Amino acid sequence: MHPAPSQVITEIRPDRGWLDLDLGAVWRYRELLGVLVMRDLQVLYKQALLGAGWAILQPVFAVIIFSIIFGYIVKMPSEGVPYPLFAFAGVLPWTYFAEAVRRSGTGLVTDAELVRKVYFPRLIMPLANVISPLVDFCIAFVVLLVLMAFYGIAPSWKILVIPPLMVVAALLALSIGLWLGPINVRFRDIKHTLPFLIQIWMYASPIVYPLSIVPREWQAIYALNPMVGVIEGFRWAVFDRGEPNFTALAMSGAIIVLLLAGGLVFFRRMERTFADVI
């Protein structure tokens, strides 16, 4: 039950300071967050013939193509793991990340009607957008396990590191969405730029190739890409080979914290005018 209504006073003012993030409101609206995630899932699979199969097909096709081009033709080294497996372990977190960025970057405009007509803490929107593709990830993850069984590789206890790694990926996607979402409300250019951005980013991440082939003198700059730590960590957790790359992970963490903090302030600043300009 909510507290006796006569005591709750909502105050609406024009200005809130730069740091007044009001995350409490997001907590109060957590049920709406759940409902929006549910809606995304229901809608996504409602009219698709293959339903949840799409969650599997997308990464599987990507891996087949990569295996032919990079595994078979280019003969890319793959850290002692069969190339398809190596690629899958990179494509899996990447597919999630790309989808989460795409949705959180454009979600406000997709649901413009809601933004224009109903009040809710707008942060709910990008949050829901990065949570719902996690379900696809989980489905595709089962495929990875099956593939590992096929190649005779048993997962170790390190697989427990995957949930926190995915949280890192989700936070990164969220922080990107917090920057791109408000810009997309004002300038629809984002929608068209995003696919390129994501593609470039993918090739700048160790997905089709291992981190080890990046020249040593470039690795420090390379690790500025926060997805490097996530994907390397993911492979380490799944295949139990080598040492986790703590430098890359620490780098990811630091960059995400910066992006996220800035993104939150930026988003809160911009959300005041969403309904007026969307």
Add this chain to the structure above:
Amino acid sequence: MENFAISVRGLSKRYRRLLRSQRHDSLRDVIAAGIGDMFASKAARDERTKRNTFWALKDASFEIAPGENVGIIGLNGAGKSTLLKLLSRITVPTTGNIRIKGRLGALLEVGTGFHAELTGRENVFLYGSILGMTRKEVEAKFDAIVEFSEIREFIDTPVKRYSSGMYVRLAFAVAAHLDPDILLLDEVLAVGDFAFQRKCMNFAKQLQRKGATILFVSHNMFSIKTMCQRVIYLKKGQVVFDGPTAEGLKLYEADSRLADVPWFDEPEGGRRISFEDVQFLGKEGSEGAVFDFGERMTIRLRYKTKGRVERPDIRIGLDRDDDTHCMTFSTMTDGVPMPYLEGEGAIELTTPPIKLVSDLYTCNVVVRDADGHMLSGQIGGRFHVRHPDFSSTTFGVFHESGEWRVTADAPARLSEVKDRVG
């Protein structure tokens, strides 16, 4: 503790005036404009800001006590929707503040947030939480909601297969069970068929009895009269009247009925005829603002002349809310003998059954002399035409049933076609 439900102090909202072509501008344009600005003088920049912005609401202050029912009235663009948007927190004020005590439910447009692909049941939960209900609350009230909506057999059908009437029923049923302390209502009562509308009015009255505070925005003066003891009259973004309904409506009616149409220039020598009052009368001769599709309505105008107006052509035009000119009645084309008008009196026009689609209409009155010179042009009040299905978005301007015949080329397939038609 002070005793208020809503307290508004010095509330203003400034909007940038954007042409449609300027909205969602591309980044390139903005950068170009920004560079242009850098070289412009400060005075020029200030001037541009002033030109490009307007106050949708300016320095509004009022207080509403718990349990009060207040109507917000005003012409289009007077700031009513802006006020509701501010109260429901959809947009942020430029200056001033609002304090709201208790749970506020806003019904600005029924069914916002419904998702076409989802079933009625799924949408009940979705819409419920969008309106601010908890899942538990929706679960507890689910049966009552479905009961209220009267569409139980379709509850597991995707709402994209619903008729617009069913859609609105379900949405309103959810909203009706929100149980807010304060309810913001915008025009929603003008939808649905008559029986369902009555149900909605009853619901509002029931809320009233429970002691809820209701803020009601409508063009329908009749429902304002029955629901509200007090009205706030907005004009060009400012509160020009705040007090008893009867008084406020009088002001509003005077303002809205006597305004000259923008394209009328007073002729040399002053205007010779003007209209003081417009009334819309229904079947039983009672005044109203809502008419059913197919009903005959009577428009009564009181005129006053200066001297004798020879052979006037009196034209009553009906414009839809989106400024589409829908039809005009003219004494000349209708062959009404009208040698002259002098002094004061009334003109009554009883329309044929109104076949205009369900929407809000403004009536205007124009008088021309025998040579076609315009003697007067006034905007003469508003009314709704009501029909559950014939809306302007799908049915255009008016609706009349046609005679249909369906044939098939091959005789063998005729039965199949018949089945489908049946």
